[in-house]
Amino acid sequence: MLKRSKYKDYNLEEFLNDNFFVEWVINKGTKNSFFWEKWISNHPEKLEVVAKAKAIISSLDYQEKYERNEKDFIEVLENILDNSTASKTSNLNKERRNLGWLKYAAVIIFLMASGILLWFSISSGPQLTMAESQVITTKKTTRGQKMTLILSDGTEVKLNAETKLTYSKGFSTDKREVFLEGEAFFDVSKDSLKPFIIYSGNLSTKVLGTSFNVKAYPDQKQITVAVVTGKVQVIKKQEIENAPNAEYFNLIPNEALVYEKSNEEFKKSKVENINAYIAWKNNHIIFKENTFQEIVGVLERFYDVDFDIRKKISMGEKGLFTGEYDNEHLKNILESLSYAGNFKFEIKKSKVIIN
Amino acid sequence: MKMKKADDIDHHPEAKHLSARDDYKSYFNNQLQSKKDQEVWALFQKGDEEAFLYIYNQYFYELMDYGIQFSKDIELLKDCIQDLFINIRRKRESLGKISYSIKSYLFKSLKRSVIKRLAKSKNAPYKDYNNTEGFEIQLSTETEIINSQLNAEVKFQLKNSISKLPKKQREAILYYYYEGFTYEEITSIMEFSRIEYARITVSNGVKKLRREMELLKTKLFDIVILLIAYSVFFTA
Numbered sequence: 353m354l355k356r357s358k359y360k361d362y363n364l365e366e367f368l369n370d371n372f373f374v375e376w377v378i379n380k381g382t383k384n385s386f387f388w389e390k391w392i393s394n395h396p397e398k399l400e401v402v403a404k405a406k407a408i409i410s411s412l413d414y415q416e417k418y419e420r421n422e423k424d425f426i427e428v429l430e431n432i433l434d435n436s437t438a439s440k441t442s443n444l445n446k447e448r449r450n451l452g453w454l455k456y457a458a459v460i461i462f463l464m465a466s467g468i469l470l471w472f473s474i475s476s477g478p479q480l481t482m483a484e485s486q487v488i489t490t491k492k493t494t495r496g497q498k499m500t501l502i503l504s505d506g507t508e509v510k511l512n513a514e515t516k517l518t519y520s521k522g523f524s525t526d527k528r529e530v531f532l533e534g535e536a537f538f539d540v541s542k543d544s545l546k547p548f549i550i551y552s553g554n555l556s557t558k559v560l561g562t563s564f565n566v567k568a569y570p571d572q573k574q575i576t577v578a579v580v581t582g583k584v585q586v587i588k589k590q591e592i593e594n595a596p597n598a599e600y601f602n603l604i605p606n607e608a609l610v611y612e613k614s615n616e617e618f619k620k621s622k623v624e625n626i627n628a629y630i631a632w633k634n635n636h637i638i639f640k641e642n643t644f645q646e647i648v649g650v651l652e653r654f655y656d657v658d659f660d661i662r663k664k665i666s667m668g669e670k671g672l673f674t675g676e677y678d679n680e681h682l683k684n685i686l687e688s689l690s691y692a693g694n695f696k697f698e699i700k701k702s703k704v705i706i707n
Numbered sequence: 708m709k710m711k712k713a714d715d716i717d718h719h720p721e722a723k724h725l726s727a728r729d730d731y732k733s734y735f736n737n738q739l740q741s742k743k744d745q746e747v748w749a750l751f752q753k754g755d756e757e758a759f760l761y762i763y764n765q766y767f768y769e770l771m772d773y774g775i776q777f778s779k780d781i782e783l784l785k786d787c788i789q790d791l792f793i794n795i796r797r798k799r800e801s802l803g804k805i806s807y808s809i810k811s812y813l814f815k816s817l818k819r820s821v822i823k824r825l826a827k828s829k830n831a832p833y834k835d836y837n838n839t840e841g842f843e844i845q846l847s848t849e850t851e852i853i854n855s856q857l858n859a860e861v862k863f864q865l866k867n868s869i870s871k872l873p874k875k876q877r878e879a880i881l882y883y884y885y886e887g888f889t890y891e892e893i894t895s896i897m898e899f900s901r902i903e904y905a906r907i908t909v910s911n912g913v914k915k916l917r918r919e920m921e922l923l924k925t926k927l928f929d930i931v932i933l934l935i936a937y938s939v940f941f942t943a
Contacts (some may be wrong), residue, residue: 365917369910371890378887408920412884415843418771418781425767428785432763432792542754562756581756605760 360395367405377409433583433604490518493534496656498633503528506541507548510633513653514569533570537633539563540582551589555611558585564603565629572649578608578629588616635679641672644693655682657699662707665693744809752799763792766813773814773886776841776878777821783828787820811892818896842877844869865919876912883909 359370367373376384392402491511493499499511504522511517515534523529523546532552540548542561550557552568555575562582568575577586586609588599601609601618606626610619623629628638637654639647644665652659667673673692677685686697686704698705739747739761750758767788774784791813795802805812846862846869869877879897882888888896893905 364921365913368913368920374884375887378884404920404923408923409884411846412881413845413847414772414776414881414885415845416775416779416841418768418775418784420768420771424771424781424785428767428789428792429763431789432796435789435793561754581760 359391360398362398362401364401364405367401368408373405374409377406430604488518488520490516492516494656495653503530505543505546505548508539510537512536512632513656532566532568535565535567535569535632537563537565537630553611553613554589554616556587556589558587559583567629573613575611575613576608576629577603578623578626579603579605580626580630581605586611588618631676637677637680637685639673639675641674643667643671644673647673647689651682651685651704657682657702657704660703660705662705663695665695665706667693744805748805748809752802754799759792759796762809762813766810769810770813770817774817774821777818778825783824784821787817787824791816791820807889807892807895810886811888811896814886815896839874842874842881844872844877844881861919861922861924865916865923868916868919872912872915876908876915879905879908880912 359367359373362370372384373388376388388402392399491499491501493511493513493515495513497513501509501511501517503509503519505528507528509517509530512535515532515536517530517532517534517536519530526546528543528546528548530548530550532550538548538550538559540559540561540563544560548559548561550566552566553570553575555568555577557564557566557577559582562579562584564577564579564582564584566575566577577584582605584603586601586603588611599618601620603609603620606623608621608623608629610621611617612619625638625640627636628640631638632654637650639650642650644667647667648659648661651657667689673689675688682704683699686699689695690697695706697707739750739758742750747758747761751762770788770791771781771784774787775781778784795816846866872880875897879893882893882896883890890902890905890909893899893909894902897905897908899905899908
């Protein structure tokens with residue numbers, strides 16, 4: 353620290369020209385902060401000049417700044433992601449003026465890159481393809497259990513509770529197929545020649561290399577696909593072979609698709625909080641305007657308990673509850689729910705009694 | 708598992724309402740924020756899309772603030788940033804390591820492409836980069852500088868002196884004090900032949916503002932707090 357003794361004779365200009373000092377002010381090195389805090393406390397007479405140097409540095413700013421606009425942020429990002437599949441850059445200024453055309457082109461390029469394989473998988477039916485491969489594996493989780501799998505292509509799959517994943521040990525040469533019942537988070541290894549296809553109920557989800565969440569419990573009314581990174585295509589299974597109008601949706605990051613099993617309708621939406629969809633994999637529980645019934649379903653799976661509900665419960669005035677929990681005990685969650693839902697609860701082994 | 712105290716049981720854990728952008732941030736923070744630029748860059752080069760999104764999320768707005776110093780044409784800036792990212796995504800494997808930081812790499816690339824684009828277009832408002840506009844400096848944080856009568860006068864003089872600085876000095880000062888670039892990075896972005904020139908450009912600018920800055924009165928507030936905190940922690 354002897355070298356630093358020079359600072360006691362420093363004037364304002366010298367402080368402003370000192371790298372070690374400037375680094376501390378603009379908060380780059382926490383290592384410097386230990387030194388400077390100690391130094392100032394030992395040299396109170398320098399307090400004023402240090403404060404002044406600090407104030408000057410931190411008040412400098414651009415006069416002209418861009419007015420932040422989320423639309424620009426998302427528009428540019430979408431164009432970048434759309435363009436990754438295209439083979440050459442073109443004059444983007446021109447394209448932006450014809451946005452409709454651009455989107456159209458992006459879809460065509462995407463389909464051209466992968467459409468043929470996709471077509472094949474729809475028309476021939478996944479079951480047949482699976483039967484061709486020799487070793488078929490099924491992994492299952494029970495209630496309260498989670499499991500992480502690494503598939504032969506390096507794809508990481510995290511299974512939530514009560515979930516079943518079926519796949520062949522070595523994938524076929526032209527595609528990677530898995531069957532999902534339940535909920536899983538996929539982080540798919542990139543392989544642009546072999547699309548990764550997840551079959552769940554009536555839907556197949558097709559990707560080249562991304563991370564996203566698929567929720568398809570057989571006993572639930574909906575199937576949900578939420579995308580974290582990359583691009584995902586969700587296709588509805590066709591009743592008739594070679595049906596010309598296969599219904600499909602392209603999803604980009606922060607988009608979710610909900611498929612209503614009863615009326616076979618799709619709803620695509622921007623996700624305000626993608627964390628809500630993948631929270632389970634880090635032992636977080638997030639409720640966002642959920643009904644009591646939905647909450648019970650989540651808790652039963654997560655904690656491996658059964659609920660015994662002895663009175664009609666409505667969460668608050670609207671019957672919807674929002675809340676977030678991080679590695680919390682079931683008791684604490686119930687505690688906080690019980691205020692909103694105005695109920696009493698009792699935990700007996702793996703049974704929760706609500707009254 | 709977190710234990711809750713008895714007296715805060717009646718607080719509901721508050722639901723967070725975040726925008727899409729914040730979501731990216733909170734999700735990627737855990738994994739990538741602790742990593743060094745070189746590591747994030749290496750992940751990006753391997754094709755890791757999270758690393759790409761992290762980089763985009765970190766720097767999009769900063770790049771816009773920076774680009775606007777060269778041109779006020781927002782659409783043009785968006786195009787340039789878009790091209791920049793498309794380009795590095797396409798060439799990611801062949802790009803090589805970054806020399807200093809991801810930020811200065813992106814800044815340098817954006818500067819080049821904006822200037823190139825402006826040179827091509829004829830009616831751009833800032834066609835000639837060598838003009839004197841751009842990189843105007845503002846003294847923003849009112850909180851740290853006392854708003855006294857005397858100060859108002861000094862600040863006026865200081866603003867006046869700042870506006871008289873040559874553009875290169877303003878640019879270097881903003882890189883150094885606002886963007887937090889090292890002299891090496893400034894040398895690279897401003898294409899100086901020697902690192903000394905970066906240092907001299909910054910300090911020459913500061914020298915011209917010295918008199919007004921000496922006269923400024925500032926609040927000692929946050930430093931005093933820091934001192935108290937320090938003495939509580941380390942002298943006890």
